[in-house]
Amino acid sequence: MVHWGNRRYCSITILPEVRRRHRNKEVPLRLFEGFSGYLQTDGYASYSAVCKKEGIIQVGCFDHVRRQFTDAKKGEAKPGKKVKNNKVSKADIALGKIRKLYAIEEAIKGLTAPEKQARRQQESKPLLDDLHQWLQKNITRLVPDSLTHKAMSYALNQWPKLVVYCEDGDINISNAAAENAIRPFTLGRKNWLFSDTPKGAKASAIYYSLIESAKANGLEPFEYLNHILKELPYADTVEKLEQLLPWAVKAAQE
Secondary structure, eight states: OEEEEOSSEEEEEOOHHHHHHOOSSHHHHHHTTTOOSEEEOOSOTHHHHHHHHHTOEEEOOHHHHHHHHHHHHHHHTOTTOOOGGGOOOHHHHHHHHHHHHHHHHHHTTTSOHHHHHHHIIIIIHHHHHHHHHHHHHHGGGSOTTSHHHHHHHHHHHHHHHHTGGGGOTTSOSSSHHHHHHHHHHHHHGGGOGGGSSHHHHHHHHHHHHHHHHHHHTTOOHHHHHHHHHHHGGGOOSHHHHHTTSHHHHHHHHO
């Protein structure tokens, strides 16, 4: 598990084996008790319960929507499957519309949060409205069990959460940052002996979250860990513990 962001914005991914082991709401409820702000997730149903309980604003992930349509496109292109007159598929059209949203994100990458919000309201919102109307219009024209229909259903079910990123420039269009951060660990853990038990996995998840959150806030991980390990014995209140979180340390340095 990796948390990504700051005090009011968090993006998370939960490893598949953790989801299989904890099919109820236990993990998200424990992790986000007392958290307020924005929580960016995939469509994992258990997140909705904690967001409702804690009053958290849930943000969707366009990477997961794009992945659904990419899989649908691959499914349509299976060997031996006929494509009528080389017609552009609905999955292709959806991907084209989503690509325009990502192009805006690339263009505004270096702007401040307020500037990003303004550009999204001006440029992204009309594209989102167009995509939403297109999905509503075309989903009824597809066979319900088709991959493209499933992709459209996923997008429409997630829609209120998918458009939240336009409200705040600190929010990303997807939680790819959290997934990319955890990828090296998921690839390497097979060779790391301490990760073959639940206690080992829990310990490694704690350190992964600290390290990646430090990097996300512009801190050098070794220096950050060295700092908090020195200060932890003196952190005898909740307020003092909160001052050791990456964004608080970063703010104190500025």
